Amino acid sequence: MVDARLTKRLDLRGSVARLSVPPLVLLLLLAACVFLTVGSLISARFAEQTVIGLASGGVYAILALAIVLIYRATEVINFAQGEMAMISTYIAWQLIQWGVAFWAAFFATLAISFVGGMLLELVVIRPVERAGVLAVVVVTIGLVFVMQAGAAWIWSSDLKFFPSAFHASPIRVGGVAFSLQDLGTIGVSIAAVVVLWFFFQFTKTGLAMRAAALRPAAARLVGIRVGWMLALGWGLAAVLGAIAGMMIAPTSVSGGLQPTSMDVVLIYAFAAAILGGIENPAGAVVGGLALGVFLALLTSYVDVVTSELRLPVALGALLAVLLIRPNGLFGRAVVRRV
Amino acid sequence: MTALLELSDVEARYGPIKALHGVTLTVDEGQITAVLGANGAGKTTTLRAISNTVRRTGKIRFDGKPLARGGPESVARRGIAHVPEGRGTFAELTVTENLRLGAYTRRGALKDDLRRVHSYFPWIERRGGQQAGTLSGGEQQMLALARAFMQRPRLMLLDEPSLGLAPIVVSEIFRIVKELNEQEGVAVLVAEQNANIALQVADTAYVLEVGRIALSGPSADLQKDESVRKSYLGY
Numbered sequence: 001m002v003d004a005r006l007t008k009r010l011d012l013r014g015s016v017a018r019l020s021v022p023p024l025v026l027l028l029l030l031a032a033c034v035f036l037t038v039g040s041l042i043s044a045r046f047a048e049q050t051v052i053g054l055a056s057g058g059v060y061a062i063l064a065l066a067i068v069l070i071y072r073a074t075e076v077i078n079f080a081q082g083e084m085a086m087i088s089t090y091i092a093w094q095l096i097q098w099g100v101a102f103w104a105a106f107f108a109t110l111a112i113s114f115v116g117g118m119l120l121e122l123v124v125i126r127p128v129e130r131a132g133v134l135a136v137v138v139v140t141i142g143l144v145f146v147m148q149a150g151a152a153w154i155w156s157s158d159l160k161f162f163p164s165a166f167h168a169s170p171i172r173v174g175g176v177a178f179s180l181q182d183l184g185t186i187g188v189s190i191a192a193v194v195v196l197w198f199f200f201q202f203t204k205t206g207l208a209m210r211a212a213a214l215r216p217a218a219a220r221l222v223g224i225r226v227g228w229m230l231a232l233g234w235g236l237a238a239v240l241g242a243i244a245g246m247m248i249a250p251t252s253v254s255g256g257l258q259p260t261s262m263d264v265v266l267i268y269a270f271a272a273a274i275l276g277g278i279e280n281p282a283g284a285v286v287g288g289l290a291l292g293v294f295l296a297l298l299t300s301y302v303d304v305v306t307s308e309l310r311l312p313v314a315l316g317a318l319l320a321v322l323l324i325r326p327n328g329l330f331g332r333a334v335v336r337r338v
Numbered sequence: 339m340t341a342l343l344e345l346s347d348v349e350a351r352y353g354p355i356k357a358l359h360g361v362t363l364t365v366d367e368g369q370i371t372a373v374l375g376a377n378g379a380g381k382t383t384t385l386r387a388i389s390n391t392v393r394r395t396g397k398i399r400f401d402g403k404p405l406a407r408g409g410p411e412s413v414a415r416r417g418i419a420h421v422p423e424g425r426g427t428f429a430e431l432t433v434t435e436n437l438r439l440g441a442y443t444r445r446g447a448l449k450d451d452l453r454r455v456h457s458y459f460p461w462i463e464r465r466g467g468q469q470a471g472t473l474s475g476g477e478q479q480m481l482a483l484a485r486a487f488m489q490r491p492r493l494m495l496l497d498e499p500s501l502g503l504a505p506i507v508v509s510e511i512f513r514i515v516k517e518l519n520e521q522e523g524v525a526v527l528v529a530e531q532n533a534n535i536a537l538q539v540a541d542t543a544y545v546l547e548v549g550r551i552a553l554s555g556p557s558a559d560l561q562k563d564e565s566v567r568k569s570y571l572g573y
Contacts, residue, residue, distance in 0.1 A: 204442065211428055211439050218426040221389065222489065223414035223443035 025329050029286065036293065044176040049300040050293055055182035056268075057292020058189030059248045063269035064276070064284035065196065066240035071278055073213040073233045074129075076136045080143035082266030084120070085241030087147055088113040089249050089257055090155055092242070093162055102165045106246060110239050117238025121231040151259040160257040162249035185247045192243050193285055196236075209233060244269075264311060268292075271318045277331025287329065291317070341399075342367045342525050343388070343418075343493055348396035350380075350387045357383040359549040360396070365493065370519050370526040372536040372557070374570055375546035381529035382423055384546070385495045388527075389413045389420040401492065415443050419486035420495040427482050429471030433462060436470050436481055440488030448488070454522075455484045458514055476507035480514065487518060494518075496528040500535065508532065512539050533570035537561050545570070 040047035063081060070078045078084075088109055095105035124143065128135050166180035200206040212219040212229035219226055248265055249257045272291050276283025295314055298305050305313055321329065343365040350358040358380050365371045373381050386392040389410050398405040400416055410420070419440075420426070427436050437455060441448050456463040459480050465473075470481055479499055486494050496515065500508040516539045518524050530536035537543055537557045545553040545566060553566065560566050 204438070207431075207435055207438055208442055211431065214428055214430050215426075217391070217410075218422070218428060219439075220410040221391070221414060221420045221422060221426055222439050222485070223411050224439075225411050 025325075032290070040176075044174075045300070046297070047176045048178070049296045051178050051182050051186070053293030053296030054289060055179075055185040055189075055292070056248070056251070056296065057272075057289040058186050059244045059265065059288075060268045060272040060291055061285045061288025062189055062192055062240050062247075063244040063265060064273040064288045065193070065281055066237040066244070067269060067273045068278060068281050068284045069233055069237050069240070071273075072281075073209070073230055074136070075133050076125075076140065077270075078140050078237065079137065079266075080140040080147060081237065081241055081269070082262035083144050083147035083151075084113070084117065084238050085245035085265075086257075086259060086262040087116075087151060088238065088242035089162065089245035089262075090151055090160075092246050093160055093249075093257055094155070096163060102163060106165070109242050109246065113238040113242040114235040116235075117241075118231045118235040120238070121234035125234070126227070126230075148259040155259075157259055162246075162257045164250035181250060185251075188243060188247055192240065196240075196281075205232070267311065268314060271314050274328055275318055275321055277328030280328070280330040283328055283330030340367050341365070342401060343527065344397075344399045345384075345388070346397045346399075348384070348387050348394055348398060350383050350392050350394040352383075352392070357392075357549055358387060358394070361387075361546070361549070361551055363544050363551065363554070365525055365527050366542070368519070368523050368525055369541040370516070370528065370539055372533075372540035372543040373527065373529045373546055374531075374533045374536060374543055374566075375529075376531070376569075378548070379546040380549040381531075381546055382497055383549075385420060385422075385497050385527065385529055388495060389418060391420075391422075414489065417490070417492040418495060419489040419491035419493070421482045421486050421497060421499070423497045423501070425478050425482040427470045427478055427485060429469070431470055432466065433468050433470055433473070433481060434466035436485050437462075437466075437488050440485035441490075444490060451488055451490070455487060458487070458517065459484050476503050476511070479503060479507075479511055483511070483514060483518070487522070487524070491524060493525045493527065496526060498529055498531060500530060500532045508535060512536075515539060533566070 036050050040050050063085065066081050067078060070076055070081075091112055092105050092109040095108055096102060100108065120143075124139060125136055128139050164181045164184075166184040168180075170177040170179045171183075172178075200210060208219070208224045209229045209232060211222070212224050212226045213233075216226045219229075244265070245262060249261065268291060269288070272288035273284045274287075275291060276285070276287030291314060294317060295310055298313060299307055299310060325331070341364045345364075346362050347360045348358055348362070349356065349360055361380070361384055363371070363373070363384075373384055375381050383392060387394040387396075388398060388405070390405075390407060390413050391410050400418065405416065406412060414420070428439065431439070437452065438448065441451060461477070462481070462484060470478065473481060483494075483496075483499070499511050499515070503511070512535050515526060515528070519526050528536060528540065537560060540557045543554065543557050543560050544551050545560070553560065553563070555563075
């Protein structure tokens, strides 16, 4: 009996990834959405905090997506993701310093980051790739320090003021004050997720990247240059990091721009990625948003949780979720053929 | 008859173990050629040597020009579609996505090719959105064939298409292979343990024994050969 069931499962070739979100998780998310909507309608403060949470959550989600992107392709956790974002943000800052308009600097930075991310993969990651996942992970940890030192050497460690793209005065809707920075960040995050989804779902290159990540050997047989797809993945991850960095730098979460300013953000992003299930892009987005809103509401309503306690509380929440669902909210237990 | 693919004295090894000891064979344009043999005879390795998924020595010419050693992706770009052992379909992706990937090396619209695929495999049209991993074994093998066909190859390498399938499904698959060969002019090199069915559709066949060609000739002759009948056909 057990045997028959086991063979049936193995027949599906071990790693079929159906998007099967457990009903309980779905119900929980639905309940959370209802709670947030009703709360926002009743209380202005609640609505403000929800939007603040969605804004920072959007940034965590974008950075978490970058982590998931590289993890899915190579099973490497890129510890340098935050520092890549930091360098990108410095480049944007430098461009703006030189008098480039914000949005021009924004898109120029995305292009530079894309090329930079690809170069990083080709020059630093690829040579050690054959040494195994662990070696690459250690190299990314090394990159953290190299990039921090590099940034401090070029731009000094002094806190830099990073301008916001959005007008400072808030808009009021029915007695609720929304900061345009937050609304803008939410908008940019949504746009980034939609564009990324469209790219992976509908373009030939996006499909090829997914195929290369899932089954490199089979992908090569249909003519896909798997090495290039990996480099492309690093380029995209760098672009996502740049977006996250430029959106969060003007806010209090990172506290301005300095070589270490993305450290904390990266930890939130890791938490978001693991919360959602490290292999699942949709999970990363939901995890990021959930974490952002949860923290915003908690620090606002529970007096004991001051901003110093944000990080420990975030990790505590992560731990609690992992105790119940070890593979994350959207993760699935991986069945592998031995 | 012109030779499309020529292997001369091809050797291949996995680490210290030599799997091919100088294989020489020819696949003619528009023909079906079978490679027969028992487990471990080197059938799979022969196909792998062609698609550059195993290290090899010796000469391989395709369409008159040597096959460079740039890795499997460059072989695919020359117009050789390899359906490997285990089919090489992407179980996590949908049927349509698998077909789109088959056409990766080509430019232009796929509509026409999809229509042709649907004419050979009518069920695919209705189930394009289904995840490939949830198809039955026979359907997955057909999808692998369809995927290879989307590449518009001049040569298809099929590695044991009969593996693990019911006899009725096996004959269905070989019927389609024959159809693709006759109507689209695709040459086929098929490695098979099931000598019976392979000899029915193939024009020429080679028998491999421990990494060497033991016997070769037109399928009709091999079918009559005493030793082939005893060792591989079982009557």
